[in-house]
Amino acid sequence: MSYRDIQKHVAELYGLEISDGAITHICSGQLKLATTTLKPLRKPIYTTNAVEAVHRQFRTLTKTKGAFPNENSLLKLLYIGINQVSNKWTMPISNWALTIAQLSIYFKGRLDGITKI
Numbered sequence: 612m613s614y615r616d617i618q619k620h621v622a623e624l625y626g627l628e629i630s631d632g633a634i635t636h637i638c639s640g641q642l643k644l645a646t647t648t649l650k651p652l653r654k655p656i657y658t659t660n661a662v663e664a665v666h667r668q669f670r671t672l673t674k675t676k677g678a679f680p681n682e683n684s685l686l687k688l689l690y691i692g693i694n695q696v697s698n699k700w701t702m703p704i705s706n707w708a709l710t711i712a713q714l715s716i717y718f719k720g721r722l723d724g725i726t727k728i
Contacts, residue, residue, distance in 0.1 A: 668696055 614631050621629045672692040679685040704710075715722045 664700065665693075668692060 614634055617634050618629055621627055669689060669692075672688055673685070676688070679688075711722070
């Protein structure tokens with residue numbers, strides 16, 4: 612969304628003219644608020660993506676190896692690596708209760724059937 616789109620929208624809704632500087636000031640304040648208040652939410656949500664976690668683990672295991680003599684050696688390495696980190700993935704997510712509480716505040720009513728806070 613551009614400055615002109617925002618100015619047009621504000622003019623239609625409220626009949627006011629708003630400057631580019633005012634839009635920048637409002638947006639930077641909202642961005643600062645979002646980055647500070649939503650920080651505890653971002654980490655648990657990001658780390659729960661299973662596909663990314665598996666890819667990251669595979670990449671960590673294979674990036675230090677120059678070459679594999681055959682396909683079986685690669686598969687064995689990945690199998691052993693996945694078995695070693697599976698304990699880490701079954702641990703509870705840190706600050707999950709805080710994350711659920713904040714999500715239920717930001718998305719009122721959407722988590723009522725799932726959680727009882």
